[in-house]
Amino acid sequence: MDSISPxxxxxxxxxGAFLIAIASPGPNVLAVIGTSMAVNRQSGLALAMGVATGTLTWAMLTAVGLSALLATYASAILIIKVFGGLYLLWLAYKSFRSAASAHDIDVNELAGGRRTTWGYARRGYIIQMTNPKAALAWIAIISLGLAPDAPLWVAGAIVIGTFILSVVIHLIYALVFSTPTMVRIYGHARRVIQGTLGTFFGFAGFRLLTDRGGVWDAR
Incomplete structure (x- = not known):
């Protein structure tokens, strides 16, 4: 049996990278918040579940693709880690730039009129799957924990874990940010949050670029 600890x-x-990523409001998070505020919590929760399901799809596709690539070309991990590290450093730059900006978050209702509960869930899935940055983000997130010799359960643990986190966090967004007051509170703390995000992204990106072992062990 493969050792778990390495x-x-x-x-x-x-x-951690996934949690930090969804702490920064992107199109999916803003859609959930806007729907909860402008329509109702039920619609926001439905949209949140659609987004979380899209997260699961992206995670599975990326994990399967990277696992298959590494099984065939183990040396590809270096290219993947360099690519992922550079993307994380880019996210760090954007987070620090956002922290320095006085611009607040924009929360609006989805275009296209009101929908059924299923319609909001479907829309959430579409929003997540059509996010042009999702593929880049998932390559960076999964490459942090995946190595050429990693057993299949490692990719499975990353996929299942991030899906659970996505469900919990997006549902919390739908519940907590269903009032303008919470949006204002978040707005006041936005710069601190973005600065924290930038620090973590910078750390994770640097570790990916300097990690030569492929596995985060204690050699």
Missing amino acids: YVAGIFLSY
């Missing part, structure tokens, strides 16, 4: 740190780093 892979645990990488898996949790992938979880």
Whole structure:
């Protein structure tokens, strides 16, 4: 049986990168918040579940693709880590730039009129799957915990863990940010949050670019 300990740190780093990523409002998060505020919590929750399902799809596609690539070309991990590290450093730059900006978050209702509960869930899935940055983000997130010799359960743990986190966090957004007051509170703390995000992205990007072992172990 494969030892678990050499892979645990990488898996949790992938979880951390994912949590930090969804702490920064993107199109999916803003859609959930806007729907909860402008329509109702039920619609916001439905949209959140659609987004979380899209997260699961992206995670599965990326994990399967990277696992298959590494099984055939183990040396490809270097290219993947360099690519992922550079993308994380780019996210760090954007987070620091956002922290320096006085512009607040924009929360609006989805275009296209009101929908059924299923319609909001479907719309959430579409929003997540058509996000042009999602593929880049998932390559960076999963490459933090995946290595050429990693057993299949490592990719599975990353996929399942991030899906659970996505469900919980997006549902919290739908519940908590269903009032303008919470949006204002978040707006006041936005610069601190973005600065924290930038620090983490910078750390994760640097580790990916300097990690030569492929696995976060204690050698």
